[in-house]
Amino acid sequence: MSDKKMMKVTLTRSMSGRIKAHQACVRGLGLRRMHQTVEVEDTPSTRGMANKVYYMVRVEEA
Template identity: 60%
Template sequence: MISAKQLKLTLVRSLNGRLKAHQQCARGLGIRKIHNPVTVIDTPENRGMINKISYMLKVEEA
């Protein structure tokens, strides 16, 4: 079985004062706190959310 590629996301800027859509993207990716890494599967849907809020994230391959 082939394992799916994973990405490690870390929020490096606050969600306060951001657009609601950007806050919802962070919530959809499972991000809750700043500097708390989250691992997600690399899918087109997740990539779209990551691209939308890329200015707030640090993205690494897991």
């Protein structure tokens, strides 16, 4: 296995009608559909993207 810390990010609210920068953050995390869960590396950049759209996503430690 890898020794990198990972986090699970799930899109819980719709992206329609949101600020373009927030939509870009969600896409950058790899999320496309509602209730989709992706596992991304826990880096300062991905953590910042998740924090920016905190009201649309759920973050869990993996």
